Amino acid sequence: PLPADVKVLDHSYSRDEFTNITSRIASHVGRNLHLQKFHPLNIVQQRITNYFYQNFVSAGRSPIFSLYNNLSPIVSVNQNFDSLLIPKDHVSRCKSDCYYINSELLLRAHMTAHQSELLLAGLNNFLMVGDVYRRDEIDRSHYPVFHQLDAVRLRTRDELFPSDSSLQIFEQGNNTDSFGGQEKQACHTLEAAKLMEHELKSTLEGLATHLFGDVEYRWVDTQFPFTQPSWELEVFYNNDWLELLGCGIMRQPILTNSGISDRIGWAFGIGLERVAMCLYKIPDIRLFWSKDSGFLCQFKTHNINEAITYKEISQFPQCTNDLSFWLPENAEFSSNDFYDLVRSEGGDLVEQVQLIDNFVHPKNNKTSHCYRITYRHMQRTLTQREAGIIHNKIAQAAESRLFVTLRL
Numbered sequence: 001p002l003p004a005d006v007k008v009l010d011h012s013y014s015r016d017e018f019t020n021i022t023s024r025i026a027s028h029v030g031r032n033l034h035l036q037k038f039h040p041l042n043i044v045q046q047r048i049t050n051y052f053y054q055n056f057v058s059a060g061r062s063p064i065f066s067l068y069n070n071l072s073p074i075v076s077v078n079q080n081f082d083s084l085l086i087p088k089d090h091v092s093r094c095k096s097d098c099y100y101i102n103s104e105l106l107l108r109a110h111m112t113a114h115q116s117e118l119l120l121a122g123l124n125n126f127l128m129v130g131d132v133y134r135r136d137e138i139d140r141s142h143y144p145v146f147h148q149l150d151a152v153r154l155r156t157r158d159e160l161f162p163s164d165s166s167l168q169i170f171e172q173g174n175n176t177d178s179f180g181g182q183e184k185q186a187c188h189t190l191e192a193a194k195l196m197e198h199e200l201k202s203t204l205e206g207l208a209t210h211l212f213g214d215v216e217y218r219w220v221d222t223q224f225p226f227t228q229p230s231w232e233l234e235v236f237y238n239n240d241w242l243e244l245l246g247c248g249i250m251r252q253p254i255l256t257n258s259g260i261s262d263r264i265g266w267a268f269g270i271g272l273e274r275v276a277m278c279l280y281k282i283p284d285i286r287l288f289w290s291k292d293s294g295f296l297c298q299f300k301t302h303n304i305n306e307a308i309t310y311k312e313i314s315q316f317p318q319c320t321n322d323l324s325f326w327l328p329e330n331a332e333f334s335s336n337d338f339y340d341l342v343r344s345e346g347g348d349l350v351e352q353v354q355l356i357d358n359f360v361h362p363k364n365n366k367t368s369h370c371y372r373i374t375y376r377h378m379q380r381t382l383t384q385r386e387a388g389i390i391h392n393k394i395a396q397a398a399e400s401r402l403f404v405t406l407r408l
């Protein structure tokens with residue numbers, strides 16, 4: 001039987017049919033790795049904010065971007081979705097993708113959740129950094145908690161076109177152009193949209209160079225509900241294309257809903273773990289949560305631009321165990337439910353979970369899943385016996401909580 005309330009950071013919230021946050025996930029709230037001195041995520045945050053401080057200054061030469069890195073990760077459905085024009089039936093709202101505290105509150109799934117409130121507060125240029133929470137697969141580059149930096153920049157007509165009073169940023173156009181309405185929003189003039197696109201892209205190309213040096217990069221068209229047009233920036237680093245960030249021209253209703261009628265804006269969001277893993281060659285995302293000095297002391301530098309290459313403390317052996325079961329016939333089952341259960345029972349000893357077999361029995365129509373779970377301790381050798389004990393706990397928990405039938 002579950003307690004009636006959910007506890008997150010010493011606060012109690014009432015549980016309802018949306019609640020799916022686990023106490024293990026809740027225990028990560030408040031760790032604030034991005035604020036921890038000498039933590040690699042803190043170094044990456046500083047490197048990105050410095051780039052904006054240096055490149056965007058007022059006439060008096062002070063930085064114009066302000067930094068918000070202490071916003072609560074507990075947000076409303078309105079903040080995370082509605083205020084960003086995310087449709088009511090959009091997949092990103094699914095219980096299988098987010099950690100809901102209850103039907104009104106969740107752990108933010110992206111830093112963009114704070115965009116509207118900071119616009120409403122009257123800010124024109126700002127950066128937001130923090131921990132974000134998503135239910136996802138389990139492997140060496142995915143963890144249900146990670147960190148993002150988001151930015152917003154707004155521009156007025158006079159700032160965009162200081163020497164030409166005939167150019168405007170708004171028009172009453174329709175959205176149909178040769179690119180099927182994707183090229184710009186109907187309310188923007190082509191000149192303003194193109195100029196914003198240019199400033200956005202050159203800013204982010206500069207950021208990529210600031211972080212990675214002289215790298216090859218490419219722009220990929222994409223879609224977000226809160227920007228149009230939207231792009232992803234990929235950089236070629238360590239012999240691989242790395243999806244670095246998402247960005248775009250802010251959808252105008254987000255601004256008007258915050259009482260802004262005379263500005264056009266661009267925004268982007270970048271994941272900090274990805275950058276740090278690449279820059280410092282950190283092989284496993286679980287290491288960021290390590291309290292082991294063998295990890296942390298490698299980043300104790302007073303020069304945040306110093307090139308650091310992480311040296312593995314040592315590679316301890318993996319233990320691999322498979323688990324097969326029939327899915328429940330009268331209850332819902334999503335793989336993410338199983339991944340959370342594995343996280344809760346196995347903690348950070350679990351390195352990877354792979355669905356290696358998925359079939360429907362031709363006679364009784366029952367579905368069977370087989371998951372391969374890889375266990376590895378980050379600081380010592382895990383014995384097959386220890387891994388076996390955890391594996392059995394996972395099997396039993398899956399049986400009693402997810403109503404699966406084990407195949408032994």
Ligand code: PHE
Binds near residue numbers: 109110111150224248
């Ligand atoms: N919120 C997006 C994500 O999490 C990133 C993004 C931010 C895209 C701002 C466009 C503008 O992937």
